[in-house]
Amino acid sequence: xxxxxIRVKNILIISLLTFSFFFTAFxxxxxxAPEFKLKKVVIDAGHGGRDPGALGSYSKExxxxxxxxxxVGKYIEENLPDVEVIYxxxxxxxxxxxxxxxxxxxxxxxxxxxxxxNAATNRSAYGTETFVMGTKNFExxxxxxxxxxxxxxxxxxxxxxxxxxDPSSPESYMMFxxxxxxxLSNSLSLASKVENDFTSRVNRHSRGVKQAPLYVLWNSSMxxxxxELGFISNANEERYLNSKDGQTFLASAIYRSVKAYKEEIExx
Numbered sequence: 433x434x435x436x437x438i439r440v441k442n443i444l445i446i447s448l449l450t451f452s453f454f455f456t457a458f459x460x461x462x463x464x465a466p467e468f469k470l471k472k473v474v475i476d477a478g479h480g481g482r483d484p485g486a487l488g489s490y491s492k493e494x495x496x497x498x499x500x501x502x503x504v505g506k507y508i509e510e511n512l513p514d515v516e517v518i519y520x521x522x523x524x525x526x527x528x529x530x531x532x533x534x535x536x537x538x539x540x541x542x543x544x545x546x547x548x549x550n551a552a553t554n555r556s557a558y559g560t561e562t563f564v565m566g567t568k569n570f571e572x573x574x575x576x577x578x579x580x581x582x583x584x585x586x587x588x589x590x591x592x593x594x595x596x597x598d599p600s601s602p603e604s605y606m607m608f609x610x611x612x613x614x615x616l617s618n619s620l621s622l623a624s625k626v627e628n629d630f631t632s633r634v635n636r637h638s639r640g641v642k643q644a645p646l647y648v649l650w651n652s653s654m655x656x657x658x659x660e661l662g663f664i665s666n667a668n669e670e671r672y673l674n675s676k677d678g679q680t681f682l683a684s685a686i687y688r689s690v691k692a693y694k695e696e697i698e699x700x
Contacts, residue, residue, distance in 0.1 A: 469698060472515070475517060475547070480525050483583050483586050486551035490674075497549060530651060533648055543693075548659065559637035561641075563658040564620055564642075564643055580647075619656055620641065628689075630682070634682065659686060
């Protein structure tokens with residue numbers, strides 16, 4: 433009786449193995465894990481509402497960034513229909529600095545792009561810059577870092593909300609622990625594409641890709657860049673930034689960079 437049960441058990445095992453071999457013969461070979469797709473992009477128009485951003489002789493950063501951000505989103509929506517575009521703001525409203533990357537985090541975005549205009553006391557300064565999260569050459573970029581992060585002072589209860597972070601104090605930036613940032617490579621890839629397109633297609637002077645501990649990038653959980661479109665403090669660039677052609681060309685360059693980045697990561 434025992435031997436009979438063993439024989440039946442062996443027959444069942446052999447049958448199961450034979451069926452499994454027969455079935456797997458029809459499965460495609462070399463199957464891979466699902467490929468990564470760029471599905472959601474969050475576009476952040478810097479400043480807004482009570483926060484005008486940098487001031488030119490006749491214009492405000494918040495107005496330029498909104499127009500360019502909306503145009504970038506429009507190009508993506510029209511030409512990359514499989515990509516969802518989410519805006520941190522679509523009107524002249526104030527959005528807390530901490531909330532901007534949180535919008536991207538809550539929506540599980542694949543990319544975060546923050547759009548800004550630069551300014552300097554030296555009114556001859558000009559050119560584009562694109563920042564990624566990092567501390568390389570921190571001291572050289574501290575004026576920009578301080579200006580972009582200092583918008584938190586306009587917010588209510590900012591000391592409590594930002595846990596005592598002081599944007600004007602270099603010591604406060606010790607809290608920016610970058611070891612958890614797994615997105616530097618992809619962020620650098622997009623940033624390089626933006627700056628290359630600004631120079632090769634839009635004929636703008638590029639000041640390069642840079643790293644800085646910017647709060648809006650530090651708090652995001654995906655590849656992220658902050659684009660400085662030009663210096664609103666420079667008379668020639670202020671005119672360009674406020675012109676319809678200038679905004680169209682800059683928005684087109686950012687869109688093309690997103691498209692190239694999408695093609696790159698989805699081909700891996």
